Amino acid sequence: MNDSTSATRSGWLRGPLRPFRFGQYRLLAASVTLSLFGAGGWLIALVWQVIALGGGPGAVSMVSAASAGGMLATALLGGVMADRIPQLRILRAVAVVRTLAVGVVAALAVAGWLEVWHLVLVALAIGLGSGFTYPAYSALLPSILPGRDLMAANGVEGMLRPMIMQAAGPAVASAVIAAWSPGAALAVVCVCEAAGVALLLAMRPVPLRQEHPAGPEHPVRSAVTDLRDGFVYMVRTPWLLATLLFASVLILLIMGPIDVLVPFVIKDRAGGGPGDHAIVMAAFGIGGAVGSLAMASFRMPRRYLTVMNLFWGLGCAPLVFVGFATHVAQIAVAVFVVGICFSAPMVIWGTLLQRRVPPHMLGRVSSLDFFVSLVFMPVSMALAGPVSAAVGSGTTFLAAGLIPAVIAVLAIVLAKMPKDELAHPLDDRGDDEDGSAGTDDEPENEAVHPVEPLPVCT
Template sequence: MVGVTDGTEPTGAATSTRMPRALRPFRHRDYRLLVASMAASLFASGVWLLAIVWQVIALGGGPTALSAVSASASAGLLVSVLIGGVAADRLPRRTVLITVEVVRIVAASAATALALSGLLTVWHLAALAFVIGSAEAFYFPAYSALLPTLLPAGELLAANGVEQTLRPVAMQAAGPALAGVLVGAFVPGAGLLAATAGYALALLPLLWIRIAPPTGTVTDEAEETRRSVLADLREGFAYLVRTGWLFASLAFALLYVLLIIGPIEVLLPFAVRDRADGGPAGYAVVLAAYGVGGALGSIAVASRRLPRRYLSTMLVLWGAGALPLMVLGLTTRIWLMAAAAFLVGATGAGAMVIWGTLLQRRVPAHLLGRVSSLDFFVSLALMPVSMALAGPVGDAVGIPTTFVVAGALPVVLAVAAIALWRLHRDEVAHPLTT
C-alpha cells in the first residue's frame, strides 16, 4: 500500500481475518507508536486540566479567575485551528506532531517551575494555557492526516474508533484521576509536573515513527492551496448555510456548547467543593465518571446500526442527555454528581458518533474536509464565550440556577430544531442503510 512503511504490513491475509476488526490497526508498527504517543498526550492533557483548576483555587482565584484561564486555552485553540489544518496539509505531519509536543513540554515545564517556586500567578496560567491551546489546534489535523499514510483504508474506521475511546478514558478519566491523587497528596504543582512528564512520554514514540516518502510532488498542490484556501472555505460555508439538516444540527450544537461547556469546565469544581464538601479527589471522581460515560456511550452507539431516525435520535440524545446537568447543581452528594456526569458524557458522546457518521455519509466527498473544519471552528467559537460567561453568571445567579438552566434549555432547543427544519421528514426522505 502506498504510504505504509516497510515492515508494518502483516505476513499474510490469515492474520488479518483472525484478528477482531477493532484491533487490526495494531498489526502496524508505526500505528502502534502513533497511538501510544496519542494516549500519553491525552493522558497528560487530562492531568494538566485538573491540575490548573486546583492551582487557580490554591492561588485564591474563584469562578471568574478560572473562567479567564479556561477561556484563554479555548481562545488559543480557536485562533489557531484553521492554521493547524493548513499546516497539516503543507508540512510533514510527523514534524508537526513533534513540534506540538515540544511546545507542550516547554509550556508545562514553565508552569511547573513557577508553581513550585511560588512565583506563579493566575495570569501566568492564562498565558501558558493559551500556548497549550494553540498547540492543540495543530495536533489532531496532523494526526488525522497522518493515519492514512500508516494504515490501509479498510482499517481507518477501527483506528478512529480507538481514538474516540481513548480520548474520554485517558483525558477525562485516567488523567484527572492521577492529578486528583497528586494534588490531594501534595500540591497542584505536582500535577503540573506529572503533565510535563506525560508530554515528554508522548514525544518519544513520534521520534521512532518511519514515514515513507510521498509518491508524488506536493509543490503544485501547495501552490493551489495558497491560491484557493479562502475560496474553498467560502464554498464550504455556503454549502453549510443552504443545507437544512446540516445548518439546523450545527445551530443546535452551537447553542448546546454555549449552555453546557462553561458550567462543566468552570462551575463544576466549585459545585463539588461548595455543595458536596469535596476536594480534588471528589472532583476527579466526577470527571472520571464523565469520561467513562463518554467512552461507553461511543462504544454503545458505534456497535449498533445507524438509527432510522438518525437526526431525531442525535438531537434527542444531546437535548434530553443534558437534563442530568440539573442534578449537578442541586445535589449535595458526590455519587449523584458522578452518576449525572456519566449520563451527560454517555449521551453526548453517542450523539457525536452519529454526527460524525452523518457528515461522512451525507456531505459530498469533495466538501467533507471543509465542512468538517468549519464544524470544528464554529463549534469552538462559543467555547471561550461559554467559559468566560460561566463564572460571572454563576456568581450573579448562583451555581444551582446556572446548572438547572443549562440542563433544561437543550431539550427545548432540540425539539425546536426538529420541528422548525422538519428533520423528521428529512431523515425519512434520505435513508441511510448500514
C-alpha cells in the same frame, strides 16, 4: 505477515478494537494516549506550580486564558492548513513544539528560575498548537483506516479522553507533586510528550488524500479563500449547518450549568464538599467513556443523523433532576447518564464528518466544529452564574434539560435529515461480518472509502 498470524490477530481485534489491526493506527493511538496523559498531568502541574510561585486564582486564570486564547486564534487556520499540508507533518510539528515548551518550563522549575509569565507564554504556545491538532487528527484518520473502522477509532479516542486526560494523567501528576514537586510532574509530562513524538516519527508518511492545487495566488489570500469556501460548504450543506447550530445552542445551554452550577448544587442542596464534587465530575467522565466505547462497538446506525441529534437532545433530560436533587448520589447518576448521551453521539459525529465531507474539505469542517466548542463554552460559563441568580438554579437546569430536545427535533425536521440519511447510507451492511477483511498492512489512501459529494441547497 502470514495468513495464520493475520487470522489470529483479527480473531480478537473485533468490536471497538478493530482499528488496531493496522500498524499506522496503533502508532497514532499510542501517541494520542501519551499526549492525553501529558495534557492531564499538565493541567494539574500547572495549577500547583502557579501556587508554588505564590500565585492565586487570578494567576491561574491568566495562564488558562492564554491557552484558551491560543486555541481560539488558530482553530480556523488549523483547518485550512490540514487541507493543504500532510496532516502527519502538522501533528509532528505541534508535538515537537509542545515537548520543547514543556521541557523548558520543567527545566526552569527544577532550577528554581521559573516565573508566572513563563507559564503564560508556554500556555499560549501550547494553545496555539492545539488549534492545529484537532483538524489535522480528524483529517488524518480516514487516510490510515478503512471507512468501516472509523466509528470504532472515534469511540476509542472518545473513551481515552476522559479516562486518560481527566483521570490517569491528573492522578499520576498529583502523586508526583505530593512526592517531589510540581517541577517533577512537569518533567514527567515532558517525557510523555517526547515519547509521543517518537511514535509519530515512527509512522510512515501519509500524503494528502487530495493534493491542494498550486496557484499564483498570494498565500494569505489563498488561505482566506479556503476558509471562505469552508464556510460556504457549511452553509450549503443542510445536515452540517443544522447540526452545528444545534451543537452551538447545546453547548451554550449545558456546559455552564455542569461546570459552574453543579458545585453549588452539591454544596447548597446536597450538603457536599470538594470530594463529592470530584465524585460527580468523575461520574460524568466515566459516563462519557462508557458511551464512547459502547457506540464504538456498533455499526453506524441506519438513521445516523436522527439518532445522533435525538441522543444529544433527549440525553440532556437528566439535568432537570440535578437542579432539584438533594443527595450527591442523585446528581452523580444524572450526570453519568448525561455523559453517556453526550459522548456516544460524538462518535457518530466524528465518523460522519470523516465519511461524508469531501477529503479536501475535512480539515476546514473539523476546525469549524472545534471553533464552535471553543467559542460557546466560555460564553456558557460566563452566563451560567448571572442566569442562575436571576431565575434560580432549578429553573436554569430545567431549561438546560428540556430545551435541547426541542431544538434537536427542529434541526432534524428543518434540515430534512431523515430523507438525507436514507439517500446516503453509512451502515456498511455490505462489509464482511467478521471484520477480518483488514490485515496489518495499511489501506491505500484513495481506495479505502470513497467519499460521495453532498447535495447542496439550491
